[in-house]
Amino acid sequence: MRRGAWRSRALLAVALLPLLCAPAAGRAALPKPDDRPSPNRRTPVVAAVEKVRGAVVNVSAEELVRIRVPSRADSMAELLFGDLFERPRYRRGYEVTSLGSGVIVSPDGYVLTNAHVVERGARFRVGLLDGRELIAKVVGSDPSSDLAVLKLDAKDRLPSAAIGRSDGLLTGETVIAIGNPFGLSHTVTTGVVSAVHRNFKAGDRTLFDFIQTDASINPGNSGGALLDIEGRLVGVNTAILGDRNAGIGFAIPIDRARRVADDLITHGEVREGYLGISVEDRPAREGAPVGASGGVLVTGVEPGSPAERAGLRRGDLVISVQGFEPSSAEEFRFRVRDLAIGQAAALELARDGGRTVASVTAVELPPERVMDLVGRRTGLALGDERAQGRTLVVVRRVARGSPAAEAGIEPGDLVREVNSAEVSSVVEFRRAAARARRSGRLVLLVQRGYAAERIAFDFD
Numbered sequence: 001m002r003r004g005a006w007r008s009r010a011l012l013a014v015a016l017l018p019l020l021c022a023p024a025a026g027r028a029a030l031p032k033p034d035d036r037p038s039p040n041r042r043t044p045v046v047a048a049v050e051k052v053r054g055a056v057v058n059v060s061a062e063e064l065v066r067i068r069v070p071s072r073a074d075s076m077a078e079l080l081f082g083d084l085f086e087r088p089r090y091r092r093g094y095e096v097t098s099l100g101s102g103v104i105v106s107p108d109g110y111v112l113t114n115a116h117v118v119e120r121g122a123r124f125r126v127g128l129l130d131g132r133e134l135i136a137k138v139v140g141s142d143p144s145s146d147l148a149v150l151k152l153d154a155k156d157r158l159p160s161a162a163i164g165r166s167d168g169l170l171t172g173e174t175v176i177a178i179g180n181p182f183g184l185s186h187t188v189t190t191g192v193v194s195a196v197h198r199n200f201k202a203g204d205r206t207l208f209d210f211i212q213t214d215a216s217i218n219p220g221n222s223g224g225a226l227l228d229i230e231g232r233l234v235g236v237n238t239a240i241l242g243d244r245n246a247g248i249g250f251a252i253p254i255d256r257a258r259r260v261a262d263d264l265i266t267h268g269e270v271r272e273g274y275l276g277i278s279v280e281d282r283p284a285r286e287g288a289p290v291g292a293s294g295g296v297l298v299t300g301v302e303p304g305s306p307a308e309r310a311g312l313r314r315g316d317l318v319i320s321v322q323g324f325e326p327s328s329a330e331e332f333r334f335r336v337r338d339l340a341i342g343q344a345a346a347l348e349l350a351r352d353g354g355r356t357v358a359s360v361t362a363v364e365l366p367p368e369r370v371m372d373l374v375g376r377r378t379g380l381a382l383g384d385e386r387a388q389g390r391t392l393v394v395v396r397r398v399a400r401g402s403p404a405a406e407a408g409i410e411p412g413d414l415v416r417e418v419n420s421a422e423v424s425s426v427v428e429f430r431r432a433a434a435r436a437r438r439s440g441r442l443v444l445l446v447q448r449g450y451a452a453e454r455i456a457f458d459f460d
Contacts (some may be wrong), residue, residue, distance in 0.1 A: 048176055048231035049188050054129045054159035055104040056178045056225050058185055059113055059136075059150070061121025101179035101224030102126065102150060103233060104160045105261070109134075109152030112261060113223030114238050115141045118148045126152055129159075129186055140264030144439050146238050147257055149264045161225055164232030166253035169196050169211065177215040177237055177249070179224025191215030191247075197324070198250065199331065202239065208334045209324075210250040211235045217249030226251040259340055272437055273339030273362030276305020277312055279329045295319045295350065296332045310347075310360040317350035333440040336362070365437070370430045377442065378457045379404040382415065384426050391425050395446075407455045409446055416452065417445035433459070 100117030104110070111126065118124060124136040134152045141148040152158065170193065177189045191214040198212040211226065217237050226235035235251030263270045278300035298316040301308050318332060319325065322345055326332035339345050339362035347358045365373070375381060379402020385394040393415040398405050417423065418432035419439065436442045442459035445452055 044229050045174070045176060045190055048227055048229060049178065051231040052103075052161045052225060052227055052233070053178060053186055053188075055161040056129070056180075056186060057102045057104060057111060058127035058180045058183075059100045059102045059111075059117055059223060060125045060127070061100075061118050062123040062125070063120050099180065099183055099220055100222040101220065101237070103178075103223070103225040103236070104152070104158050105163060105233065107157040107160050109154045109158050110139070110261070110265065111136065111150040111152060112236055112257060113148050113150060114236070115143045115146045115148045117223050118150070119143065124150060126150065127185070140268050140270075142260050142264065142270045145252065145256065145260050145270070147236065147252060147260045147264075149261050161227075161233040162231065163254060163258060164228055164230070164234045166196075166211065166234045166255045169193050169228075169234060169253075171195060174229045175211075175213055175215055175234065176227040176229075176231075177213070177217055177221065177224060177251075178227070179217070179221035179237060181216075181218035181220040183220060187221075189216040194248070196253075199327070200250065206328075206330060207239075207250075208331055209253065209256070209338075210238075211253055213249050213251060214247040215249060216247075217251075221249075256338060259338075269435065271341050271364050272337045272434075273341060273343065273345075274305075274365040274437075275307045275336055275339075275345070275360050275362060276302035277307040279318065279332050281329050282317065296326050296329045306360050306363055310358045312347070312349070312358060312360070313351070315351075319348040319350055319355070321345060321347055330440060337437065337440070365434065367430060367434070370434050371426070373459075374433055374442070375399075377459050378402060380409065382426055382429060393423055393426060393429050403457055404455075409455065410448070412448075414447040415444050416447050417443075417454075419443050420445075 100113060102111040102113035102117070105112050118138055118141060121138075124138070126134050126136045128134065134154055136150040136152050139149040139151050172192050175191060175193055177191070179187060181187050193211060194214050195212040198210045199206060199208045200210065200212075201207075211234070213226065213235075215226070217224075217240050219240075221237045222239075224237045225233055226237055228234050234254050236254070236257050237249065237251045239250045240248065260270055277298055279296040280299050282295055282297045295317045298312060298314055298318060301312050301314060321332060321335040322339075324335055326335060336345070341362060341364045344359045344361045347360055349356050349358055371382070379399035380395055381397040381399075382393055383396045385392050395404075395409060395411050395413045395415065397411060398409055415423065415429065418429055419436045419442070421432045421435075423429045423432055433442060436459055440459060442457045443454055444457070445454050
């Protein structure tokens with residue numbers, strides 16, 4: 001081809017290039033995006049999330065463990081048989097044992113979370129929305145209510161959630177859950193209040209008075225915030241029903257969580273209401289539905305107790321406590337333990353064919369009364385004994401015909417644990433027994449010789 005012809009064709013191609021790249025006739029280019037702000041997008045849910053999101057944190061619990069230090073193998077023999085030639089070496093280190101959520105409830109850094117999030121940790125790190133990671137210490141923990149309080153080590157004021165009320169929640173109203181499911185930070189889900197004052201079974205335990213919601217709560221959401229549509233904290237997310245979220249989640253009502261947190265911050269433990277009465281399930285009436293017992297029966301009134309001063313008598317039938325009808329003696333004990341110290345509880349009673357209401361003021365069980373209560377509920381008298389340079393808790397006496405006697409406990413047996421907490425003196429036993437009242441069960445690890453057995457007693 002001649003040089004001139006080649007040059008002419010090249011110039012023609014360059015000239016036609018814009019035409020080839022131009023849109024075909026009748027085909028318009030994509031329109032520009034409409035970026036005009038719309039007030040309709042900032043819904044109440046969006047506003048609530050923006051208000052509280054910075055107060056929700058990621059909680060990492062780290063357990064202190066021994067980590068083996070790998071040896072340097074200088075030969076194939078040492079590589080294959082190193083343990084035979086060299087003693088293994090270890091160092092102390094931390095590994096993450098649980099991940100959960102929490103919510104900051106005060107600008108000075110108090111955080112509400114679940115007790116099961118922090119139960120195995122020795123060190124805690126809290127991640128904030130702005131990327132900061134702060135060290136936290138446990139102020140207190142109450143496994144029976146599955147609540148714990150952390151305190152962040154922060155110099156500046158922190159974002160915090162406004163605390164609302166849970167006693168006025170309406171079934172069907174919108175709620176918002178924020179947490180860190182599966183480690184996905186600050187995940188937001190919405191739903192409604194499916195039920196209030198819900199009781200449900202978890203393993204062999206019955207849990208009382210929870211908020212049920214269909215807002216998605218997944219592993220890692222534990223301890224996160226449940227908000228109302230105004231962005232106020234109304235619950236602490238804690239559990240799901242089943243292995244996977246099926247639209248049934250539960251949250252601890254904030255009214256109870258606040259009372260527990262106040263006690264943990266002020267006293268280091270939860271102080272429980274004490275009325276001084278024993279109850280048992282009322283036998284079901286013939287033809288009544290299962291569970292419709294119609295109240296609980298008073299089987300004993302402690303001398304000098306608030307219940308005695310209020311005029312309660314053995315044989316009274318408790319129909320309701322603070323307006324709640326207990327379905328069982330276990331639920332009645334929960335309602336009583338949930339009373340604040342100094343709070344007057346209204347008990348509706350059935351007596352002699354009529355009904356009456358008694359006002360009973362909850363008091364804190366004095367330490368000296370704890371061992372009296374243990375004696376009445378179990379039949380045990382305990383004492384300290386020195387053996388092999390240490391103090392042990394030993395059974396001194398067992399009342400004839402008592403629950404302890406029926407369980408086979410004998411004088412000389414040792415009590416090693418109370419509700420899985422080790423005890424080595426009567427003072428430690430008394431403190432552990434006082435805490436055990438929150439569960440309504442006193443579980444003792446009793447040792448005789450080389451054999452040990454756990455024995456449970458009702459302890460309300």
